[in-house]
Amino acid sequence: MTTTTRWATGWNILRAIVAVAVLVAVVAQFVSTASGAAAAGRDVTTTVANFFSFFTILSNVSAAVVLLIAAVRFARRRPAADHPEVDSPALATALAWVSTYMIVTGVVYNLLLRGLPLQPETVGWSNEILHVWGPLFLLLDVLLGSGRRRLPWTAALGAAIFPIVWIVYTLLRAPLITNPTTGAPFWYPYPFLDPSTGGWGSVAVYIVVIALAIVALAVGVVAIGRARGIRGAAASVDSGRRG
Template sequence: MQNSRGWATGWNAARVVIAALIVVAVGAQFASSVAEAVARGRDVATVVANFFSFFTILSNVSSAVVIAWLGLRFFARGRRLDVDPPALATALAFVSTYMIVTGVVYNLLLRGIPLQPETVGWSNEVMHVWGPLFLLLDVVLGPARRRLPWSAAFGAAIFPIVWIVYTLVRAPLITNPTTGVPFWYPYPFLDPSTGGWGSVVFYIVIIAVAIVALAVGVVAIGRARGIRSDGTRAGRPIERRAY
C-alpha cells in the first residue's frame, strides 16, 4: 500500500501541507521576535542572527524545504512512483533525524522552561511536536524511499557538529539582547555558566550519540522498506504500472 500511487499521492500532498505549515509557524515566530525586539529597543540585527542560530529553526526550515521539494517533485512528474534521487533521499534522512532530535530534546529537556513573551504558542508546538512527529511518520510511512548506504547515518552528524562548534565559538562574543549579559547561548544546557563545562560536554556527547543512533535507525528502516535504484524492494521487484 505504501508504494501504491494512491498512497503516494496522499502522502506527498501531506508533505506539501506540513511544509507550508512549518514555514508559516517559523514566519509567525520570526515576526513576533522582531516585533518584540523593536518594541523593547533591542538590537534587531542580533535578534535576527540569534533566531537563525537555534537548531530548532534550522532543522524546521531545512525539513520544510526537503519535504516540499519531494511533494512538489512528485506532482510535477505526473505522480510517477519513482524512487527518490540519492541526494534528495539523503537529505530526507538527515532532516528526519534532526527533526526527531528536536522533538525529543525539547520535550525531555526544555518543555518545563517558561516561554518568553514573544513566543507564539501554536508555532512553538508545530516546530517542536507536530513537525517532528510528521517527519517520524514519514520515515515509516513515506513512499518510494531509497535504500541508503550505512555511511549516510554518520554523514548526518556533520551538520550538528558544525552547529555546536559555531554556537560555542559565537556565544561568548554576543551580548544577550534580552538580559544584557555578555554572552548568548540558544539553549540552557549549552550554557557553561549554569552547570559548568562538564555539564555542557555531557549534554553534547549525549545528543551526538542520540543523533548518530537515530540516523542509524532512520537508515535501517529505509533499508528495510526502501527501494533500490534497480527497482527492487527487499530483494523483489516492485510492481510497475504505466501512469
C-alpha cells in the first residue's frame, strides 16, 4: 500500500468518524430541544419544525451524509495501490457545496452569534461540534482531503441555490409561525434575519453579505479543488483502467 493510499484510507475513516459525531450531536440537541418543549408545555410540533429550519442543522446533516457517502464509496471500491480513488463528479460537487455551507456556518456563528446567551435546552458539547469542530473539519477536508477531482467553475454558482431557497423559505414562513417560547407572532431562526430588531434594511444587508460570502467561499473551495485535484478526463481514464 502506497503512502497516498494509506493517507486516503485514513482520511476516509476520519470522515466517517466525524460524520457520526455530527449526527450524534444533532440527535442529542434534537432530543434536548423536543423534550424541553414538551416539559414546558410548548408546541412540540412547531418546535421540531423550527429545529429543522436552522441553517446550522441543515448544513451539518447534509455534510454528515455526504461524508458518510464518501467514506462508504471509498471502502467499497477498494482503490488499487497505484491508482488512488478519485471522487465522482457528483460526489466532488456535493463535497464542495457542503464544505461551503459548513464553513459559512462556522464563520457566521463565531462572528455574529458566539456572544448570545444559549437557550436552556442547548447541549454545550453538541453546540461546539455543530458550530466549531464540524466546520473546521470540512475546511481541512477541502485542504487535505483525498481523491479530489477538478470541478468546473460553474459548480461554485450551484452552491448558492440551497442558501437562496432557505432564505426565501425562512422569510416566507417566519411571519406565519407563533414563537413557541416567547409567544411572538413570528419566528426567525437567527436575530440578523429578524426585521423587528433592525428593520428590513439591516436584514437585506445581512442577506447580501452572506450570499456574497457563500459564493466567494464556494469559488475558493472550487479553486483549491482545481489546484489539488485530478482532471476529469484523467480520472475517467484511471477509473476505466480499474474497471
